[in-house]
Amino acid sequence: MEEDDLEIAIKVLVVGNGGVGKSSLIQRYCKGSYTSQYKKTIGVDFLEKSIEVDGQEVRMMLWDTAGQEEFDSITKSYYRGAQCCVLAFSITDRASFDAVDRWREKVVEQCGDKVCMVIVQNKMDLLDQGQHNSEGAQDGGPLDTSNYVTPQEGEDLAKRLKMRLHRISVKNNEGVHPVFEHLCGKYLASLKKMKQEMQQVSSSGAASSDMIGMFSTSISQDTATSSNTNGNTKNNSKGSKTKGDDDEERNDAINARTGTINLKPSRQRTGKGKDKKKKMGGCSLI
Known part of the structure; x- marks a missing residue:
């Protein structure tokens, strides 16, 4: 039809x-x-x-x-x-x-x-x-x-x-x-x-390969590799990493091995006070 x-x-x-x-x-x-x-x-x-x-x-x-x-x-x-x-x-x-x-x-x-x-x-x-x-x-x-x-x-x-x-x-x-x-x-x-x-978005190679709507689908191989070999690498600019940073790198490494596409927001919400630049939630495509 x-x-x-x-x-x-x-x-x-x-x-x-x-x-x-x-x-x-x-x-x-x-x-x-x-x-x-x-x-x-x-x-x-x-x-x-x-x-x-x-x-x-x-x-x-x-x-x-x-x-x-x-x-x-x-x-x-x-x-x-x-x-x-x-x-x-x-x-x-x-x-x-x-x-x-x-x-x-x-x-x-x-x-x-x-x-x-x-x-x-x-x-x-x-x-x-x-x-x-x-x-x-x-x-x-x-x-x-x-x-x-x-x-x-x-x-x-x-x-x-x-x-x-x-x-x-x-x-x-x-x-x-x-x-x-x-x-x-x-x-x-x-x-x-x-x-x-x-159609214009889908015809754009960069947009279709790395973006789904407002989410970035690219996975950093450097992040995955470093997470596999050295899970407790230090953050030079801000001192030691938080638990959330460790969890995010570990998830990236797992996704790289299993073929999962991890959707991450390509921009952040802007809020007031403590909620300023609060990160948006993500999801995964298997």
């Missing part, structure tokens, strides 16, 4: 405050259905949809998360392993707009900063209604539109977070599919870039 024939699975989170239309967005995209009746999501929900992007089969696993704070301890455990995320807010709910930064931080905390993200401004079908109500309010109407988020505010947020903004109407099925098509394309592009970087 060709590598390109393999199906790629992508875990997509849809997060945001309650009532912004997260469940409706997923239902509209996966099932093509919509209901105006609001039903609060308890914990998490999950749907799948398979699509083709640039000739590549992609299976999207869409996770619908509760927006209420009482479910935080439940929903955050489902964030891990996600490759993509939709940050949703409603044009009629300023609190949901103000909370976008907080939702982004939660996702980054659990998944890292490499997750592909987009911002979705939902309920654009109500924009005209808001403008109409604003005019009515000027004529003495009772309706307050201060809670509405303008399109320009959405643009400014997207620029600040360096993400793409999608204005959609789940109710009218406008702009829904491009959200997920963009996420898929962005993630596939990141996979392609990662593959190219790995």
Whole structure:
């Protein structure tokens, strides 16, 4: 089977405050259905949809998360392993707009900063209604539109977070599919870039023979020989060797005889105080 024939699975989170239309967005995209009746999501929900992007089969696993704070301890455990995320807010709910930064931080905390993200401004079908109500309010109407988020505010947020903004109407099925098509394309592009970087590393003779990731695989024959013939050689620069130095040289000698590749960190962690320049752990390949 060709590598390109393999199906790629992508875990997509849809997060945001309650009532912004997260469940409706997923239902509209996966099932093509919509209901105006609001039903609060308890914990998490999950749907799948398979699509083709640039000739590549992609299976999207869409996770619908509760927006209420009482479910935080439940929903955050489902964030891990996600490759993509939709940050949703409603044009009629300023609190949901103000909370976008907080939702982004939660996702980054659990998944890292490499997750592909987009911002979705939902309920654009109500924009005209808001403008109409604003005019009515000027004529003495009772309706307050201060809670509405303008399109320009959405643009400014997207620029600040360096993400793409999608204005959609789940109710009218406008702009829904491009959200997920963009996420898929962005993630596939990141996979392609990662593959190219790995090929460049493997094509480098020095890197492939002496390095595995950030670990050095070379074994000093001088160290192994001296450990075999004189296990208690002194360290000229620092006086007598420590027990850890003796153990390390003895392990190198054993590895040289048995054909074991000893992986040693090619760099050190930097810490504070007593932990400064603390050595990273290693492992062995038989």
